[in-house]
Amino acid sequence: MNVKKLILAAAIGAGLNTALAADIKPSDSIAAVVDNEVITQRQVAQAVADARRDLPKGEKINDEDLRRQVLAQMINQSLIVQAGKRRNIRASEAEIDAVIAANPSLKNASKAVRRSIADNIIMEKVRQQAVMQNSRVSESEIDHFIAQAEQQGVALPEGEPMRQYRAQHILLKADNDNAAAAAESSIRKIHTQARSGADFSSLAQQYSQDVSAGNGGDLGWFADGMMVAQFEDAVHKLKPGQISAPVRTEFGWHIIKLNEVRDAGTPEERRRNSVRQYLSQQKAQQATTDLLRDLHNSAFVDVR
Numbered sequence: 011m012n013v014k015k016l017i018l019a020a021a022i023g024a025g026l027n028t029a030l031a032a033d034i035k036p037s038d039s040i041a042a043v044v045d046n047e048v049i050t051q052r053q054v055a056q057a058v059a060d061a062r063r064d065l066p067k068g069e070k071i072n073d074e075d076l077r078r079q080v081l082a083q084m085i086n087q088s089l090i091v092q093a094g095k096r097r098n099i100r101a102s103e104a105e106i107d108a109v110i111a112a113n114p115s116l117k118n119a120s121k122a123v124r125r126s127i128a129d130n131i132i133m134e135k136v137r138q139q140a141v142m143q144n145s146r147v148s149e150s151e152i153d154h155f156i157a158q159a160e161q162q163g164v165a166l167p168e169g170e171p172m173r174q175y176r177a178q179h180i181l182l183k184a185d186n187d188n189a190a191a192a193a194e195s196s197i198r199k200i201h202t203q204a205r206s207g208a209d210f211s212s213l214a215q216q217y218s219q220d221v222s223a224g225n226g227g228d229l230g231w232f233a234d235g236m237m238v239a240q241f242e243d244a245v246h247k248l249k250p251g252q253i254s255a256p257v258r259t260e261f262g263w264h265i266i267k268l269n270e271v272r273d274a275g276t277p278e279e280r281r282r283n284s285v286r287q288y289l290s291q292q293k294a295q296q297a298t299t300d301l302l303r304d305l306h307n308s309a310f311v312d313v314r
Contacts, residue, residue, distance in 0.1 A: 040314050168277055176271075179241075214226045
């Protein structure tokens, strides 16, 4: 793990290690003001201590640089969480409980730690939303990348065989709890039609609010790691031809029809899949960078 990734993890996870970072005391001095929130010197000190403790053996960074980078990550976290709350993105009690259940050390989590967990969940939902909206890779983009590599004499890796899925979905968007309740009611009615034999492509064209609606909800081929966790979990439970129960993600409510499953085994498939993964990762990184740039451009940030 490189230093920047470690710092990000430490800054984001500081609230999970101690309830101290979630409570602001009147005596705390301010390290930064980020729109409607403040970051205290005590919070920064705790996050820096966590980052310093978790540095890999032999990894060196001076105190000033470590503090500067940790504070920058804490500011980014605050901006993303506040943006999520403005968009009515929430973390449910069930989602918080799931995080606690997966981390035995958090078994007796205080209210402050639960708030920190909720913020981390909101932040990840906002980030995933940005990534999912901007990281799809078209076949033409893959063709262009391969053609450029060939022109430049760059050898592309064959890539590893990878389980891939071809599916359709119907999405009803839900940006807040009230919208989610209405979307759930509607998606269950659509699900009943689909399970009763109605043509899935026609239902997608009629009802889906995703950009794939015009193609009958067809998402093309995708591999693990390209969709949000709830969506992938639902796909993994299906056999080709089956339709999922309604699934909620941060984008809204979905029903999914799995059409085909394959292992990309030919040299050409492996190569294209390797390029697709690379381009998707590049787009995901750029989506996160663009998200933070836009948030910084529209925010008030004062580092003391």
